[in-house]
Each structure stands twice: as structure tokens, then as C-alpha cells.
Amino acid sequence: MSTPVAMQPVAEPATGRNGPRPAKRLTGFMPLIALVALVAALTVADPDFLTPRSLTAVARTAAPLIVLAAGATLIVLCGGIDLSIAALASLSTVLLALWLPNLGGMATPVVIAVAAAIGAVQGLAHVLLRIPSFIVTLGGMSILSAVALVVSGAGTVRVVDDSPVKWLELYVGGYVPMSAAMALLVVALIAAVVKATPLHSWISATGYSESAARLAGTPVDLVKIGAFCVSGACAGFAAVMLVSRQFSGGPTMADNLLLPAVAAIVVGGTAITGGHGSLWRSLAGALVVTLLRVGLPIVGVPSAYEQILYGVIIVVAVALTLDWSKVSIIK
Amino acid sequence: MRIAFRPTAALISLSLAAAALAGCSEQAAGDGDPAAAGACKPADVKLVGQVRNESNPYEASWLAGGDAFAKSVGLTQQRLTYGGDSTKQQEQISQILAGDTKCLVMNVLPNGDSDTAPIVKGADKAGAFLVTQWNKPADLNPADYKTWISHITYNGVESGKQIGDALAKSIGGSGGIIALQGVLDTAAAKDRFAGLQASLKENSGVQLLDQQTANFSRAEALTVTKTLLTKHGDKVKGIWAANDDMALGALEALQQAGRAGKVAVVGIDAVPDAVTAVQSGAMTATVSSDGTWQGGIGLAIGFCVATGKLEVKDIAADNRAFFAEQFLITKDNAADFAQPKTNPSDFDCANVFKRVAGPLK
């Protein structure tokens, strides 16, 4: 049954009070501001940090995380969560490494397609069986890890001839790492497609109020399955980037990217309850998270303090970037 | 979504155009030439030690060893930890390599076999001096690279076999044992288990009742051991663990099951607690691997090459990838290993290869 809602805090005209335009704009740019502030802080700590080479390395490093977060952002916007992206990316690295010798250049699209299909299956399970996405993807995470272990024989699969994926390691115009450019392209492409088509309102409606969306005839189920499918494809593409970087595939290779990816989404200011947010925000969030993961130890913060700082900064960053006027109740 | 559609489209076309027009290059602009060996003043050398985390005794002693060496040459070691996260390790390495790499010396513990190749290729491209330890795929050889000076590891097959034999001996040559495997996706885990299998072949009286992974973790070993103990009951005479942490977890499980002292336990790594346990007889055997030495020696080799006291081309092929000396520690010799004995002279450029037990097979 529907919970009787006494009053939606957001429904009050009173929210207009804290909504003068400049402040609104500011919240919109908060993720970017947080990013710049972090770069500035790291530069103060270690002036060497602010060199083109160093920043280029950050961009290259962040690429897989950006792609992972971009896909999962769609699911979060729909009000769900995807905990299986990292495990799926790990499995995809194994598959890619196994198939590269036979399929060559075709291996990349095939792996992305397979990952998309696996994502879609999870979406189907979520939609048809009515299991919360948290549970479906938690289960999916274990299952995909197991499959990756079995397929790879619990070992690393080396890529001897990495020429089909080597293009990702090139530099565009000598400065921009191809992987970063591709990550940007993926974000831009998905964002543009979503923005230009009815998908934008469908996704937001699903995230804000699934039942209202359904009763308006929005294809809620298809949108969700689609989101899972894209998320899977993104995991597959992130896996391609990882393989091109690691020259191998491993059953646990990307597992540790799960929480950073979710953190990237939330730090970007996308509401974890769904509806409000965007892929661009996740892009900024992924860069912030990468800077924290890589930047802190590089500028010489000891490991124990690094973790403490990471925890503190990430909480503060979310506090700054979340647009509270769009989210009624913080759980 | 705040960013309008038009700028998005513009951005896409721009990046596409950039890709098409500017062409692509193999390297980021500004990548330096590989440093010429021996060009560095000792004070200019930058020492980096990278391990998984500071929260286990073995790796903590590694970093401490690195610090001690750095201090001995008047430098400091940059301590990096990546929390057992392969991607984070790569990210740190590429960030380090994006800085000044001219006199960079890295002593790295790759998270898994798969992580070694990108580290090596990155360091090679940037001209940083690199020593790796433990994990490396068999077909990747330092001899093929200019600045990857050496790869150091312990002979996992041999240690697995040694403790397997010791275990067989202590249970009187016959009876059931259970095996606790490490993280399945690592060479160390696989080699050590292969060693156990070799040992089982020779000791036909010993029967492997069950094998499960406990991921090198003390806590997981505790639960798995408890379950296996109830599954196999009194048939379990011995427990073979792929590292000491798991062996210590198994010891706790035995104590909780009221079977402490009745089941023999062996492990690998010689962490202080395990050595104490061997000394007191709670554990049967372990195999030494010396974290303090490993932390120092990698930097020492790199430092010697960077400062020109050692030429890469002069290093014997056998020393480019080698097994380090290791010892089976039993109750008899445990007292000798109670304190790690790292001699500063081990790190003299003339002595850095003193502990080579043999080339990597």
C-alpha cells in the first residue's frame, strides 16, 4: 500500500525561498568546484602535481572509473543501484583476454555485447521477479565473480598480442590519452542520447516516482532493463580499457572499483534515491575520486592518514554537491 | 541534467575532429628519454617502495626495511600502499611515472601476476629503475628490458613441498590432512599448492581430505577450518596452510574446537607470531621469507644501478630473476629466526645478490 504522505516537504512553495538563481547555479557546478579545489589542494601539498604529464596521467587513470560510473549512473537515476558493475568488468577482462587470440579486433565489440547482455539479464530479473536491484546485483556480483574464476581457471589470462586493444593506449594530439578521450566520448554520447530523446523524462520520472511514471504509460520496465543493459556495456568497455592497460585479464581485476564508482556517482551530486542527477556530474565525481585514490599517496600522505582523509573528504564532498532542494528526505 | 544539448554535441564533434586531425601518438608528449644508467647523483635518487597495505606484519616489515635502507644512504623512501587493489596499484604507478622519472627507483610488490606487465612496461617507457618481487608471469623476463633490473621471489613450489614434508613427518607419515589455499588468482598460492601436491606424491600415506581457499586471511581460515574440522572430524591429523596468517587462524580454530595440540599445522612466511608458535611447538613448521630484507634489497639494487655502481649489463642473467634463499623453520632452529637479522652489509652493491638461491625456473 502506498504510505500516506502527510506532506511533501518539497511541495511547499517555501522551497522557493532558498532557490534564488545564482545559488542554484552554484549547486549545479559544485562537483566542478570540488574538483578544482582538490587539484589546488594537491598542488599546494606537492607543486609537482600540477604538470601536464601528471594531469594527463590522472585523466588516463580515471578513464575506466568514468565509464563504469557513467553506466551505473543511469541505474541510480532510475532509482536503483548496480553492485555488479565491477564484477562484470572483471569477468569481461577475462573473456576479452581469452577471446583476443581467436577473434582479434572483433573481440572488443563481442565482449561489450556480452556484458550488455549480462546487464540486461540482471535488469530482467529485477523487473520481472520484482527483486530489489540491490539484491539482484549483489547476487549478480557473487555469481559473475564465480564465473570469472571458473572461466579463467582462477588465474590471470595474459594477452600476448594486444594490438587489437592497443589503440586505447595512444595519445590524441600527443597530450590527451585515448582512453580518457573515449571515456569522455562515452559520457557525452550517453548524455546526448538521453538528453535529446524522451529517455530523459522517462528516466527521471522512473527515478522520482516509479508508480506515477508507470501510470503515465512510461515504459518503466524497458527503461530499467535498458539502463542495466547500458551499465553492462559500460562495464564491458571499462574492461577493454583495463585489458589495454594491464595486458591481461583477471577474475578479480576490477573488483575494487565498485565502491569508488558508487562514490563517484554520489560525489557528483546524483541523488542515490533516483531522479535527480546527470552523467556529467558522475564524470566530475569520478575525477574527484581518482584524485583522492591516487593523489593523496603520491603527494606523500601516509597510508593510514590517506584512508582517514579519503573518508572525510568524500563525506564533505557529498555534503557540498548534493542539491538538497531536489531531494526530500535523506536516508 | 544541467549541461545543454548543444554544447554536448559540440564537444563530441570537437573530440572526434581532434582525434582525426591531430593524429595519435604512442606516447604522451614530454615523456623523457630513458635515463642513462649511472647518471644520477646519490642525492638525486628517488626511492619508492610499494606494497599492498601497512596493516599486516609482513608488509609493514617490508616498508620498514625500505626505510632503513633509505636512511642508510641518506634518503627517504616514499611509501605507497594500494590496499590489495590492482587498479589502485596501476593508478599509483602511472602517477609516479608521470612525475620526474630520471633517477626513480621502485621496489614493487605487484598485486598479482597480471599486474606486473603494465608496471614493467610503464617503468621501461619512463626509464625508471624497477625491482619487482613475488609475482610475475613466466614469459615476462627482466632480461628483455633495460631498466627492469631484477625480479625476486621465493620458490613457492619448494616451500609448499618442504612444509608438506614436515607435516607428513610430524603426523607419522600417514593420516588425513586439510589444505587452506591462498587467493586463488596468485602465483604464490598456486605454486605453494603445487608443492603440496608434489609432497603428497612422495608421502603416499598422507591423504588430502579437503582443500578450500581462505584467501590468505586469518579470519577466513578460522571459519573454513572449523567447518572442515566438523566435516572430517578426527580424521584430520594435519593442516597445511599456504601462509602463516591462515595457519594462525587454523590454530585458533583448533583451540576453539578443543583439539589444540592434536593436529599439526604448517604455514609459510615466518611472520613473528608463527615463529613464536613454532618455537612453542603449537605449529610444526614454516618457511622463512624475509620482509625486511625484501624491502631493502629491491631499493638497494636499484640504487646501485642508478648511481652507476652497478651496470645492468654486468648483472648475471641468473640474477635478473632469482629465487631468494629460504629456510624451513622447525622447532630446532626457530630460535635463530625469532629476530629478523638483516645485516646492513647485505645492501652493499657488491653483496646485493648474496642471497640468490638460484635462477627462476
Added chain:
Amino acid sequence: MSVPAEREPTTSAPVPALEVRGLVKHYPGVKALDGVDLVVRQHEVLGLAGENGAGKSTLLKALVGLVTPDAGEIYVRGEAVKLRSVVDAANHGIGMVFQEQSLVPNLTAAENILLGSEGAAVRRGVYRWDVMRRLAQEQLDKIGSKIDPLARTDTLSFADRQMVEIAKVLRIEQRSQHPPVIILDEPTSVLESKEIETLFAQIRRLREFASVVFVSHRLDEVLDVCDRVTVLRSGQSVGEVATAGAVPRELHRMMIGSTGSDDHYHENAAGPVEAEQPRLSIRGLSGSSFRDIDLDVAAGEIVAIVGVHGSGREDVCRALFGIEPTTAGEIRMDGKKISLPNTRAACAAGIGYVPAERKTEGMVGPMSVAENMTLTKQKARCAGPFVAPKKQAGLVDRWIDRLSIRTPSRDTPIQRLSGGNQQKVVLARWLIGGDIRLLLLDHPTRGLDIGARSEVYRLMRELAANGVATVLLADSLEEAIGMADRILVMNDGRVVTEVACPNGGKPSPLDLVKEMV
């Protein structure tokens, strides 16, 4: 408006239980309250009437401390007070039953009644269930309710929950030595007529030991239960009427400022189109809560279904939109058999649905008017697979204009609009495609004021005239009788009778009620 310098005694009668003087509240761009005066005497039931947007809800919120007025004074029993929170208001003996129920569904009735003022039922943070049960029972006894205090709230019927609400509000007696002031905000909007009678009996009992402010959009109810009525318009009090002898028309005139026709019982402008086959035809439709439903609706016809809670009429309606599964029967649109596995199929068949729960099911609050309006019909706003922003804007503006939806712009979040305007956006959603054939209206006027209602009624008429078939689950029997060409009465999951409802031959509500129970 300036605060009166000095409070003069109004009458020689006892001090009013509650008095409001010159209350002002600004929101950006809106003056919600523009100097409202209000007097609630002791032991009286005061009606508060006004169109949506007249400032009723802001006034009520100010009275319970949810809104801080910019200027003006509130006097409780002659004493000026500042109300900063609900607790503050409760301490002064003012409590409110909110329009949408404010009960925690997963707690027991007793806990809900005592929520926030557990008193002796909680000692040092520890519950004493027996005391709690006793205290709650006392409250329920006061209003003569037979609910088990330890029943979970979400297992109670709506009317019972309303009783729990009133019992809860009465708890404020514990905080104040004086008779409390109880505010009932639209308490009848979702009740069936029998339940309303019970509620009115309660209100009359309440008067014995409390003052009541009763807010309803149903003027006949206001006149029925209240002693006096205060009318608000554009944030000001425009009049006060003693109910004895007053007629709805008079109140209505005060509310909208001129003589409006209060009756929504428009004559049907065009009779149903006599086509060869009905627009909608269902035969033997069965589902979990209804059986063997036969129903024909011709193009241009409005068919109302009436029935009490649990009669299954909502589910029939939802089944026609593909939300409720059916187990047997067939549905034909214009003679063609269709199946409705989901809402998409229903939309594709030209069926539209306006749900009863507007806030949670009808609209997506944080999204803009334009997005809410165009959520369904893509062809109308797209060029190929892409949204054509100009096309969409033009389309939306046209419909905002056509339905005279009052909104600052098409990009305003719909939750900022008043209820009537929200409902019009929801209706517009189905109209913009121009291909609507059957409209299912589930309580389309719930919570709307008279002005907004009559606009909805006019719209329904207009659509019918254009050949749209309509199934109406009306808010009241009067509404059903007034609007429908035919009325189906449902009871216990079956259609028990069908009553023709032509102009000039309208049945009386009593005839229908007989069949419903």
C-alpha cells in the same frame, strides 16, 4: 498590513478560543496571506471555505506552527502567542488532522495516537504497552471508536484511520488545561457518504469539549456541520456567515467574488454518439476483486461507476488500464479485441487514466509541467526519435493556454502548482496526443475546490462532446449523478444494477445508496 496596535475586546462573550489578526505571509512572487482575520469561539465548529490558492492551507500551517507568518498576531484565549513548531502549537492546545493522513503505517494505532506525547506510556524511554493501550483506549472511547488500539495502522480501513487521527489530535488536551482547538483539513475528501455521517457525528461530539475548525471544499458539508463559516479569498477574509439558513450559492459567490454557477450538473451538451458499436465493450471481466463485469461505453458517453470501498470499482478501472491483472473476460475497443498486459498497451489503445492519488501516482512532483504533460505521448513532441524542444514547448504552451493552467512557466516543477492546476496538467497529458478514445477518471476532482472542479467538469463535457468515452469513479454520488449518462452500481465485486441517468431524469442519491450497501 500593520499589526493592530491594540486588541479590543470583540464581544462581551467569553474570549475566543483562537483569534487571528492581520496575518501576512509572503512567498516569492505570491502573497499567500494578506491580512487574514479569523475568530474561533469556544465550543463552536467554524467552517473555513475558500478556493484553492485562497490561502487556506497557509493559514492552517501558520496555526500549527509549520509556517512562520511575516506579520500579524495569533491569540490563544486572548493571549498573543508565537507558534514555532507543531509541538508549540500543541502546547497551546491547537492540533490538526492533516488532509493526507499523517499516521505511521507500520506502527500500532495506540502508538500513533500517542506519538510524540506518550506521557506515562513511556518511562525513561521504555514502552509500557499496557499503559499505552489504556491511554489509547481512553482516547478512542472519547470519540466512540471500537478500534483495537494494538492493531497495526495499515490493517485498518481508511475511515478507521481517520478516527485514529482524531483520537491522536485529541491528545493535545494533555498538554493544555483548556479546551483544545482541533483543525480538520479536508477530512471528508476521501470518505464515502456513510463514513462522512459518522465523522460528522464525531465533530458534533467534539464540540462538547473543544473548538473545531472544519475545512472542506464541499460547501453543503460545511453548511451541514458548522455553526459559522469564514470565507477566504486571495489571502484575505472576505466574509463570515452564520450557517443557519445559508445556501451554498451565497458562499460560493463570496469565494469567487461574483455569482458563479455552483452547479456542476451541466446539461450534457451533446448526447452520446450512436455508433454501430460501443467505443469500449467488456464482457465477463474478472479479476482478484471483481467478477463478470459487463460494461459498454459509447463514444461521447460518460459512465459512472459507484460503490463503497471494497466494491471493486477501482480495480475494474485499473484493470482497464493494464495495472490490475484480469483472470477472464474480454475487452474490445471499437469492436477490436485488445489485451492489456501493461500500461503501455492501454496507452497504445488510446486509453488514458487519471489516478486518484495525484501526488504519488498522477504526477512526478519535482519534474516540470512540460515534462509531466509530455510523459506519455511522444509523437506529439518528437521528431523521429528525438525530442524537438521547440515543438514540445509550443505544444505545452498551447495546452497551458487552452486549459488555462496557472503556472509561472512550463518549466516550473509541477509540485509548485495548486491541486487544480496539477490535475489539469495530468489531464492534458492524455489530450495532447489528440488520439484519446477512452478516459478513465478515478476521483478526478478529489481535493479540488469548486472553481477547479467546475473547470474539470467543463473539460469532461468538452471531451465527451468530441467523442471521447469516459468512465468516471466520482468523488460523490452527486457528482456521479450530475456528470454521468449512465451509472453502474457495484457491490462486492459485481455490477448489481445499471441506472440510466438522462437529462431531466436523474435518479436520486438514495436510490443508488440502496443498491450499494
Added chain:
Amino acid sequence: MTVESGAAVPRRNSRRGTAFRDAGPPVALVVIFSVFAVLSPQFRSIDNVQNIVDAAAVLAVVTCGITFVLMMGSIDLSAAGVMGASALTVSLLVANNRNDNDFGLVGIAAAVVLGCAFGCLSGLALVLLKVPSFMATLGVSAIGLGVATLMFAGVQPNISDAMLKSWAIERFLGLSYLTWIAAACILLGWLVQRYTRLGRYAFAIGGAEEVLTLSGVKVKPYKVAVFTLAGAFYGLGGVMVTSQLGAGLVQAGNGYDFSAITAAVVGGTLLTGGRGGILHSAVGVVLVMVLTNGLVQVGVSPYWQGGVEGLIVVAAVAAAVIPQRRRNQVVK
């Protein structure tokens, strides 16, 4: 079909659904237990049942804590960090090989208090900084791990405190002291949930937070209190792990965050809040432990174990959800 007077149809559904939901996990537990019992004779031995219950102790305590948070509709990922910090704290305060401390019970209490402090920190970040609990607790977890690493300082603290060690070893009625502690925690948790304002309000916050506000209840202190309570349970969990392992490990809480959420959810607590409870979670914990243990006992390959577990968890939830499916149900 009889119509219950005055009840609207969806409500009837949910009433039927409640019964199904409450019955689902215990039924699943019985089924899974029976299947393993048939497949493996060792599994059904008394020893093994003891072993399962013993192994469930720590997870049960952690799940107790997380259940209160889930009941509010929040989520808590801080267990790993808080347990690590508390494990190090207790191992450095009771008799150990690193220093001369020997505070015994006081040391244990200090570790639990530290857990409270971390929980409080999560709660404050939630209500003051308005950071969603997912991120707030993730951050606190990182802080906890950092603090633990600081205290670890390179040398493993081994405990020699006889009492703490005996918790894992000594038995009463065939079960270890730790198991009895866990049972006491479940009882305590149940009492808190049933008989205290804190517990009932946590439940109510998950049901309809805004109603509490309208009723004049200040919700924020209760939210902080719930996180603090959860922190206390994690702190105790860290102590218990230390007792089991005989040493303070930074990784003491590894994996407990997701396992506890899984256990709670499998037991029937909804992530959206307002449903479930301690007893549900207790069933969930046993179910998860039966599964883990059973898979080893019947000899499923270690590679597949995680996968089978994941599959069964999804299946268990699906089975519990199917009876109450509705077409317009919102599933997040």
C-alpha cells in the same frame, strides 16, 4: 469472495503479503537445511550444527546493529572500518604483546564505546551534513580503517587476556561463550526494538519519517542514536573477532558489511525501511551461515561457492517477494 468491510483492495493484498513475507525466510531456512541434511550426513551432525551456530555469532551481532539502521530506511557500510578500529583498540587495551596494558573488561568496554563514537559520527554526518547514509558510512568506514592502521603500527598485537580468549574457547551447554553473547545481543536488540522509544521510533522513521516530524517528534537525535547503537554492535563484533583470532586485525571486519546486509535482507528486512526486525535478521543470519557451511560440507568447488550463494540469496528473496507481487508495485 468475502469483502472485509471498509478495506480497500490493495490493503487486503498487503495484509496477506505480510503473512507470506514473515513466513518466507523461516520456510526457506527449513528447506535449505533439509536439502543439505539429505545430501550430507556430516552436515546434520550435532557437531556441525554447533559449528554453524558458533560461526554465526559475530555476523549475528553485526546484523543486529545493521538491522536498526535498515529499519529506518538508511544503510550502513561502516561495519568493516568500525570493527577494524575496535579490534585494534581492544587488543591494545587488554593484556597483549605490544604494551603493558591489562584493562580487561574496561578495555572491551572502551572498544564498544569507540564503536559508538564512529556510529555517532555516521549519524551526525547524515543529519547535520545531510550526506546520504550510504556515503556517510562509507566515509566513516575508511576513517575507521585508517585509525586501525595507525594503531596497528606494523606489529600485530596478540592478546593474552585469558578472559577474552576464553570467550571463543570455553563452552556452555555445547555452545561457545561468543554464541551466548550473540544470543544476548539478539535478545537485547529485540527488547530495544519492541520496548524502547528508540526502537519503535527507528521502525516508525522507516515507515513515515515526515509523520513523526508533524507529530512533534525530533527525528534527528533518534537517527544519530540508532547509528550509535549500531556502532556499539559493530564495536562488540570487532571485540568478538579479536577473541576468535587471538589478535587484533585491521581486516577484522572485512566483508561483514555486505554479509550483514545480505543476512538482514534475506531475513525479510526491507532496504526501504519500516519492515522486518531483529528476529527476522536472526533467521537471515542462520540462513546465510547454513548456506556457507552446507556448500563446504557437500563439497561444492570453492570457485563456485560464491556464485551458488549469490544465486540462492536472489532465489530466496524472489521466493519471498513473488506472493505479494503487484503490477504497479515500486521496486527499487
